[in-house]
Structures are given as structure tokens and as C-alpha cells.
Amino acid sequence: MTSVSHPAPPGVDVRGLQVRFGPVTAVADLDLQVAPGAGVALVGRNGAGKSTTLRVLGGVLPPSAGTVLVGGVDAVRDPRLARERVGYCPDVGGLVPRATPWEHLQLAARLRGMGADWEDRAHDLLTRFDLATAADRVTAGFSHGMGRRMSVVLAAFHRPSVLLLDEPFDGVDPLGVEATLEEIRSARLRGAAVLVSTHLLGLAVQACDEAVVLRQGRVVAAAPAAELAGEDGEARYRELLR
Amino acid sequence: MRSKSQVLALVALRWSMVRSPGVRAGLLAAVSVAVGTLVALALAGSSVPLGRATVADVSAGDFLGRAVDRTGEVGALLPPVLLAFLALAVVAPVAAGGGYDLVPDSQLVAYPVRVRTLVRGSLLLSPLNVAWYVQVLVIALATSYAVRGPGAPYLSLGLVAAYLLAATVVGQALGWLLVGVRRTRRGRASTWVLLALVLALVGWTVVTDRMAGVLETLPTSAVVSAAQDAARLDPRSLPAVLVLGLVTVLAYLGAVRAADWALRRPGDLGIDGPAARPVRRRATAATPYRALLEVDRASVWRSQPLRRGILVLAVLPVVAALVAGLPWSSIALLGPLVASGAALLFGVNALSLDGSGAVWIASLPQDPLVVLRSKARVVTEVVAGSVVVVLVGAGLRSGSWPDLQQATSVVAGSVACTALVVATCLRLSVVRPHRADLRGPRDTPAPPGTMALYSIRLALLTTPVALVFAVLTVGPTPAAPVLGAALCLAWARWSWRGTRRRWLDADTRARVVSTVAAG
Known part of the structure; x- marks a missing residue:
């Protein structure tokens, strides 16, 4: 659906995606492509299907219909391999309440089969996201913003080829926002496809070069993110939401 | 708003949150049966x-009605x-x-x-x-x-x-x-x-x-x-x-x-109590299963209501057994009863241990069965651990070593009930998940009405089995409790296989994860 032009096969290739919860259709016939190195912002009103789409791409939710390729892997046929390619920051929480950030990273390193250098990467991320001093405290005591930052750390930890961030800026302080933007830039530079769902249009514009607007589970518009910048962009976005 | 109105409003809210007609009917039936x-x-x-009876003819009178x-x-x-x-x-x-x-x-x-x-x-x-x-x-x-x-x-x-x-x-x-x-x-x-x-x-x-x-x-x-x-x-x-x-x-x-x-x-633990204290780092586990198990164990032992519940379960029956000085036939009843009590701490909703982290764990590249096996292990550890403590405490007070028949019956009964309870817990965890923080002092793994139904269900499961093994402490042969335990283990295994099959279904797993991680 989007018009990002890169020669390599897409990092994310979704065609005809449908997700139904009983009588409720959360996502209806959605097409979406994100090329390696590209950043796409998924925007839209509450209930538009953004988080559901990311949950499908993250391998948490099976689609009702459609094909989902992440990092070139069919997420339905080979969900385990697909999850290896993906780093996913869920929209709410996403942390085991009575485990520490370090224990989350240990678990991720073991389950992802990361090499011995994972500790260096973990230290680096915790420092950049200002979580080093809280690395051994259980996450139940974290503020909402700290939890968001930690979720981004976990998503980016293994340098995935597809980075999925659902509301990564929600309640995060400016330094945390800067660290997240930097991680998105770094992921794109190494060729990862980045998909960011957010209500903060200004940050979406900074993080991504493409914006896809969802409404009632369908793509209603796609445009270069820069076109949604400024007051005119805001006005156009509001128009698209109606 | 007056307190009475608030109580009524909260009861109405709680009732409206029971969405399933089956559960509503079950709750009403349980209350009616209980009152009746x-x-x-x-x-x-x-x-x-x-009637009048002498000491000599009491037993005969009993038998003759x-x-x-x-x-x-x-x-x-x-x-x-x-x-x-x-x-x-x-x-x-x-x-x-x-x-x-x-x-x-x-x-x-x-x-x-x-x-x-x-x-x-x-x-x-x-x-x-x-x-x-x-x-x-x-x-x-x-x-x-x-x-x-x-x-x-x-x-x-x-x-x-x-x-x-x-x-x-x-x-x-x-x-x-x-x-x-x-x-x-x-x-x-x-x-x-x-x-x-x-x-x-x-x-x-x-x-x-x-x-x-x-x-x-x-x-x-x-x-x-x-x-x-x-x-x-x-x-x-x-x-x-x-x-x-x-x-x-x-x-x-x-x-x-x-x-x-x-x-x-105001307490002296800070806003988050023990959550504010750093914990000691452990070496990275050797396998994914061990890594998940360590996180699950930490989730149990770092939870205030779970720690307190385990302590009460370990201490209270031991004190009761010390006071009563139970014979081995009654000790055979204790293990199964404690097993069902231990299961109610978190086992009936074991997947809620992950809280909102369940979504993140589901996005990791692992065999989904490893997650379920880890939960089964940690539930088994808590249930079996509570049973062992109580059996040892009650056994020491009994004042005599059990004979082979008694020992076999007590051990077999406890093993059988532990297996059945754990299998039931995992089935409930997968079929009827609930969001539960297990963080606050009064948090429970499921809403109050559901917990009451669960406790009845577990009691109906363990009490008859426990009674059978209590009777077997007096005969006829030590092989009988072993056979009984084998049958119960086969039953538990059958239940576990059904739960496993359900869990391997991606839609079921997604439903469970979404429920326990909600909010």
C-alpha cells in the first residue's frame, strides 16, 4: 500500500489481512509494505486496528485471513522464525511485573539464542535509555514512562530486521523520546524495517518517512510523513480521521 | 453515597462482570445448593x-439402625x-x-x-x-x-x-x-x-x-x-x-x-515496597525452559499475597495437626486438602504470573509448550512443597512410624491428588484465564465468585480421592493405594494432554495472552 521504494524485498509485506474477534472486525483487508531501512508510522483513531495489526506482525495474534511476511518469513506458516526476525514493543505494559529489566534481557538473550556479547548490548541500551540504575528492580515498581522505555529496549535488544513499536512515546520524558528516536534511526540505518504506531503525530513525522492512516481496520491514506508535519499537516490528518 | 449503596453498587458491578451465562448459572446453583x-x-x-443404649450395644445399634x-x-x-x-x-x-x-x-x-x-x-x-x-x-x-x-x-x-x-x-x-x-x-x-x-x-x-x-x-x-x-x-x-x-x-x-x-x-517500604529494592542477579540459565522457570519462580516468591498464602498453608495445617495429634488415616486426608488450598493461591490462573509481560513473552521465538511446562512445574513445586511440609509436621506429631500400608496410602494419595490438582489448575488456566496482578496484599488470581467455584471444584475433586486413600490406610494391601495412584496419574495425564492440545492452538493462546495481559 505504501510507496516507499527500495530495491530489497520488503521487511514487512501484509496482504489482505483480516482479524476478527467474534462478530467484531478489528482489521479488514489491510495491505501494508515496509521496505528494509524504511520507517512507517501507523496512525489513526482509537480502535482503528493499529495495535491489532502490530500484534499480528509480532506473532502474538494469528490473523483470520491474509498473508503476513515479516523479514521475508511467513508469520502464519513459520511463526517461530518470524518472531526471531521481529522486535516487538506492545502497546500496554509488556513487562513481567515481578521480573527485573536484567532478568527480561537474560530471558530474551536465552530464548533468542544470542551470543556472549549480549551483556554489552544490554548495558549499552540500559544506559542510553536511563535504566541502568533500575536494572535490578522489579518492573512492578516502574513508572509508566520507564515501562515504555524498557519495552523499547527489549524490542531493539537483538537488533531485529523488523522493529515494531506500539505507542513507544506514550508518557515518556523528552530524554527517553530522544533515545527512542535514536534507536529507530540506528535500526533503519542497519536496514531494519520500522513500523511505529502512535498518536503523537509530530514524533511520528520525526521517526518515519511514511505515514499510513488507518480507519476501521482499513488503510484510508498513505503519504510521506513530512506532509503531515506542521499545522497544515495536522489539519489534513484530522480530515483523514473523519 | 452511603456505604450500603456503595456495597450494592459494587456487588452489581461484580455480577455484571460475570459475562458467561454458564458461570452465572453455576454461581446461582452453587449459592442455592450451599444455602439449601x-x-x-x-x-x-x-x-x-x-434412644437409650448401653456402651456395649452401641456399635450393634449403629449397624442395626x-x-x-x-x-x-x-x-x-x-x-x-x-x-x-x-x-x-x-x-x-x-x-x-x-x-x-x-x-x-x-x-x-x-x-x-x-x-x-x-x-x-x-x-x-x-x-x-x-x-x-x-x-x-x-x-x-x-x-x-x-x-x-x-x-x-x-x-x-x-x-x-x-x-x-x-x-x-x-x-x-x-x-x-x-x-x-x-x-x-x-x-x-x-x-x-x-x-x-x-x-x-x-x-x-x-x-x-x-x-x-x-x-x-x-x-x-x-x-x-x-x-x-x-x-x-x-x-x-x-x-x-x-x-x-x-x-x-x-x-x-x-x-x-x-x-x-x-x-x-504510611509504611516504611516506600510506594512500591519491596519493588523498590534491587535483587541479586543470577547467572543466565542454560536452557530456555530453565530461563522461563526462573522468571516464573521469581514471580511467585516476589509476590506478597503468594508468599503469605504459602506460609499460612504451610503453618496452619501443621499447627492443627499438632493440636489434634492425628492418626495416619486422617493424615492421609491432610495432603489432598492442602493440595487444593495451595492450588487456589495462583495455580488456577497460572498464566497470570506473566501479567502484561505475557504479550512480550508470546512475541519471543520459543516453543509455546515451554511456557506451559514452566508454569506446570512452578505450580507443582508450590502444591507438592506445601503437601510435604504438612505431611512431615503431622507425621512427627502422630508419635509412631506408619506401617507399610499407611505409608503407601499417605504418599500415594498425596501424589495422586497433587497430580490431579495441578492438571486441573492448568486446564482452568488455559480455558478460563483472568487478568490478575497478584501484587496488592488482597489480590487473588480470579474474582471472588470464580474463586469460590474453583474451591468447590477442587474440593469435589480431592475429597473423594482423599477419602479413598484414607480408607486404604487400613488395607487390604499396599498394592491398592499404588494402583489407585496410578489410575489418578493416568487421569491427570489425560487432562494434561487435553490442556496441551488447547494451548498449542494459536487462537486459544492469543486469547489467554490477551486476557491475562489486559489493562
Whole structure:
């Protein structure tokens, strides 16, 4: 659906995606492509299907219909391999309440089969996201913003080829926002496809070069993110939401 | 809004949150059966005809169906049973972190809920506890049978009911008081000292053979005497009614004051208590399964309500066994009962241990079965651990080594019930998941009504099995309990395979993960 032009096969290739919860259709016939190195912002009103789409791409939710390729892997046929390619920051929480950030990273390193250098990467991320001093405290005591930052750390930890961030800026302080933007830039530079769902249009514009607007589970518009910048962009976005 | 209106509103909210018609029907049926059984037993006891029998023909009379008068024996058991009820009424709210929440307090922070509402809601939920209810059944039946006279059973039962109400309210007051005391380091230390003193006192009483004498001079004998007076239409029962009424009112007011104090009192643990303290790092686990298991174990042992629940489960039955000095046939019943109690701590909703992290874990590249196996292991550890502690404690008090038949029956019964309980827990966890924080002191793994249904379900599962193994302690052969355990293990394995099949279905897994991670 989007018009990002890169020669390599897409990092994310979704065609005809449908997700139904009983009588409720959360996502209806959605097409979406994100090329390696590209950043796409998924925007839209509450209930538009953004988080559901990311949950499908993250391998948490099976689609009702459609094909989902992440990092070139069919997420339905080979969900385990697909999850290896993906780093996913869920929209709410996403942390085991009575485990520490370090224990989350240990678990991720073991389950992802990361090499011995994972500790260096973990230290680096915790420092950049200002979580080093809280690395051994259980996450139940974290503020909402700290939890968001930690979720981004976990998503980016293994340098995935597809980075999925659902509301990564929600309640995060400016330094945390800067660290997240930097991680998105770094992921794109190494060729990862980045998909960011957010209500903060200004940050979406900074993080991504493409914006896809969802409404009632369908793509209603796609445009270069820069076109949604400024007051005119805001006005156009509001128009698209109606 | 008045407290009464708030309680009604919270009950209505809780009822509206029971979405499944099946669960609603089950709850209504359970309440009807529970009330019906209580009324039937309370009236049945008094209608048992009493005859004259010598000691010599009692057993023959029993077998021939002739009326035998056992009111004296049953009446003598009433004071310790009433005291045991008081102990439970105190321990249960203490174990629940003060009381029971109609709606978790974390979901009510934005609303001006009065302390009276919390206390009344907690009192309302007290009967949703199998131990509380079973004791009330036993007391009602025993009183109805043993206390006879023109005013029986209604007046005598009424007086005993006044005692049960007073004991329940006193328990609530003490529960809230203890929560307040434990807000500071000194308070926590003093409650540990108090617990140690109580245990030491019980131990000393047992070791010095003073337990029989203590049981004969229990203050609850006065309640039984008053019930007998009431049955005889003797006005001397009136002061007891007044005293019990006064105790109830004062305890209720005390519970409100204590709850208000406990909820306002600033603690010394900081906003997040132990959550603010750093924990020691462990070496990275060798396998994904071990890595998940370590996180799951930490989720159990770092949870305040779970730690407290495990402690109560380990200590209370041991103390009861020490006091009672149970024979091996009764010890065979203990293990299964403790197993079902341990399962209610978190096992019935084991996947909620991951909280909102369940979504993140589901996005990791692992075999989904590893997650379920890890949960099964941690539930088994807690259930089996509680059973072992209780069996050892009760066994030491029994004063004799079990013979081969008894030992085989006790071990086989405990293994069988542990396996069945764990299998049931995992099935419930996958089929009926709930969001549960297990973080606050009064958090439970499922809503109160569901927990009541779960406790009934587990009791119906373990009680018959436990009774069979208790009977097997007297024969016919040690092979019988082994065979029984093998059958139960096969049943548990069949249940586990069904749960495994469900869990491997991606849609089911997504539903479970979304539910436990909600909010």
C-alpha cells in the first residue's frame, strides 16, 4: 500500500489481512509494505486496528485471513522464525511485573539464542535509555514512562530486521523520546524495517518517512510523513480521521 | 453515597462482570445448593431420634439402625470446634491481607469508596471460603443434633449463629489491625515474634501433654452452655446473646477503625515496597525452559499475597495437626486438602504470573509448550512443597512410624491428588484465564465468585480421592493405594494432554495472552 521504494524485498509485506474477534472486525483487508531501512508510522483513531495489526506482525495474534511476511518469513506458516526476525514493543505494559529489566534481557538473550556479547548490548541500551540504575528492580515498581522505555529496549535488544513499536512515546520524558528516536534511526540505518504506531503525530513525522492512516481496520491514506508535519499537516490528518 | 449503596453498587458491578451465562448459572446453583444444604443439615440434626443404649450395644445399634444417643459425645466436641472456627475466622482475613475485595482496590482508586464499604464487602465475601462454609455446616449439624430441648433447634442455632457472626467480624477487625501493624519494619518483626510465640506455646502444650486439659477448659464452652440454655428456654441464655451482639457491634466498629488506620498509615517500604529494592542477579540459565522457570519462580516468591498464602498453608495445617495429634488415616486426608488450598493461591490462573509481560513473552521465538511446562512445574513445586511440609509436621506429631500400608496410602494419595490438582489448575488456566496482578496484599488470581467455584471444584475433586486413600490406610494391601495412584496419574495425564492440545492452538493462546495481559 505504501510507496516507499527500495530495491530489497520488503521487511514487512501484509496482504489482505483480516482479524476478527467474534462478530467484531478489528482489521479488514489491510495491505501494508515496509521496505528494509524504511520507517512507517501507523496512525489513526482509537480502535482503528493499529495495535491489532502490530500484534499480528509480532506473532502474538494469528490473523483470520491474509498473508503476513515479516523479514521475508511467513508469520502464519513459520511463526517461530518470524518472531526471531521481529522486535516487538506492545502497546500496554509488556513487562513481567515481578521480573527485573536484567532478568527480561537474560530471558530474551536465552530464548533468542544470542551470543556472549549480549551483556554489552544490554548495558549499552540500559544506559542510553536511563535504566541502568533500575536494572535490578522489579518492573512492578516502574513508572509508566520507564515501562515504555524498557519495552523499547527489549524490542531493539537483538537488533531485529523488523522493529515494531506500539505507542513507544506514550508518557515518556523528552530524554527517553530522544533515545527512542535514536534507536529507530540506528535500526533503519542497519536496514531494519520500522513500523511505529502512535498518536503523537509530530514524533511520528520525526521517526518515519511514511505515514499510513488507518480507519476501521482499513488503510484510508498513505503519504510521506513530512506532509503531515506542521499545522497544515495536522489539519489534513484530522480530515483523514473523519 | 452511603456505604450500603456503595456495597450494592459494587456487588452489581461484580455480577455484571460475570459475562458467561454458564458461570452465572453455576454461581446461582452453587449459592442455592450451599444455602439449601446448610438449612437441611441444620434441621436434620434435630430430627435424628435419640434412644437409650448401653456402651456395649452401641456399635450393634449403629449397624442395626437403632437409635443411639451420642449427644454427649458430639456436645463435648462443640467447644473445640467453635474455637477452631474462631481461629479460622482470624487467620483467613489475615492470610487475605486484611479482608476480601469485592473489586480489587487498584481498580477503585479513582472513586471515593468508603472504608465501611470495604469492611462490609469483605464481610459479605467471608462465606465464599470452603473452609468457613464447611465449618459452619459441621457446627450447625452438631448443634442441631447435640443440643435438644423445647427451644431447639431454632433458639440454640440462633445463639450459635450469633457466635459465628461475632467470630467472623472479630477476625476481620484483627485482620485489618495486623495489616496496619505490618506497615512498618518494627510491626513486621513483632508479628513474626507473635507467630513464633504462638507456635512455641502450641508446641509446649503438645509436648507437655496439656492439650487435653486445655481443650476441656475452653471459653467456647460458655457458648455451648448458653445454646443449651436457649434450647431449654432458660432466660440465662439472654446475657450470652447480648454479649455476642455487643462483641459483634464493637468488632465491626473496630474493623472499620482498623481498616481506616491500616489504609492511611504510611509504611516504611516506600510506594512500591519491596519493588523498590534491587535483587541479586543470577547467572543466565542454560536452557530456555530453565530461563522461563526462573522468571516464573521469581514471580511467585516476589509476590506478597503468594508468599503469605504459602506460609499460612504451610503453618496452619501443621499447627492443627499438632493440636489434634492425628492418626495416619486422617493424615492421609491432610495432603489432598492442602493440595487444593495451595492450588487456589495462583495455580488456577497460572498464566497470570506473566501479567502484561505475557504479550512480550508470546512475541519471543520459543516453543509455546515451554511456557506451559514452566508454569506446570512452578505450580507443582508450590502444591507438592506445601503437601510435604504438612505431611512431615503431622507425621512427627502422630508419635509412631506408619506401617507399610499407611505409608503407601499417605504418599500415594498425596501424589495422586497433587497430580490431579495441578492438571486441573492448568486446564482452568488455559480455558478460563483472568487478568490478575497478584501484587496488592488482597489480590487473588480470579474474582471472588470464580474463586469460590474453583474451591468447590477442587474440593469435589480431592475429597473423594482423599477419602479413598484414607480408607486404604487400613488395607487390604499396599498394592491398592499404588494402583489407585496410578489410575489418578493416568487421569491427570489425560487432562494434561487435553490442556496441551488447547494451548498449542494459536487462537486459544492469543486469547489467554490477551486476557491475562489486559489493562
